Amino acid sequence: MRFFLILFAFTISSIAFSQSPPAPSMPKANQEILIDELISVSNYKDALMNYSKVYLWGEQYKGGKRRYENEDINTVLGNFDFEAFKKSSIYNSFSFISERKLKNLIEFYKDNDGKIDTKNNTLFISASITHNLQYQLNAEIEKLKKN
Template sequence: MKRFLLLLSILFSTLAVAQVAPPPPAAANLAQKSLIDQFIEVSRYEEALMNYAKGYIELKMFDYNVDPPKELLTKEQARSIIRNFDFEGFKSSLYSSFSFISEEHLKELINFHKNIGGQLSPNNSTLLMNPTIDLNIKNQIDYAIENIKK
């Protein structure tokens, strides 16, 4: 019986396969980066993203779980977070997220935004977003909020 268990364990150990490393993060190629930069410019993406960030910060300014709501951030602190937002540093998240869009579709998006003057909605409040971009900007803002409170 011991020999059988030993043989069985040796057999299973030879058949076992180690997990493979996770795939590398998505990255845009040079042509895509150029098209993504064009898209960011013609769609006024930075402005739209800042409008989105302002809305998120407004939600985080007060703790609504208490009565009356407690102020967590002053207006000046909120403005400071927006002023110090590093959009150039955030572009790596955009490149990664938009790398899944084909070059042809990026060109179509660029032409679409050129045709409408770069604004999908009044006050440029609508933007192309996916869960990764949403999570990254919220994490970056939450981090800035925590640091500004110190």
């Protein structure tokens, strides 16, 4: 009986005092404007789609056999909701960059005609953006494979 009372007390106290995870970081209004401008002047969406295409091509033959077709890649990229991804992942990652540094990045891209390289394959990305993007792309491929 004593054991159950201790177990019950421990369970109740752990539930009562547990903390929920912190809310994701979101940019301030000024930062959001700068992030949107950076996305625009850097052709970020195009570069992200190039990255996604290369990622999916690499995943296509994982495990030594073809897992899905090129048409599946085109379908996933065609249905990609960049605006939703921007709000859930890009804003969160870029919210840690100061306004001054965001302005510097904007000027850098403006000075280079919006691209670092001619094919727009180089982009400014963080580990969390990469993880979220790969998770989303993999989930979409799995949905296609089930159908």
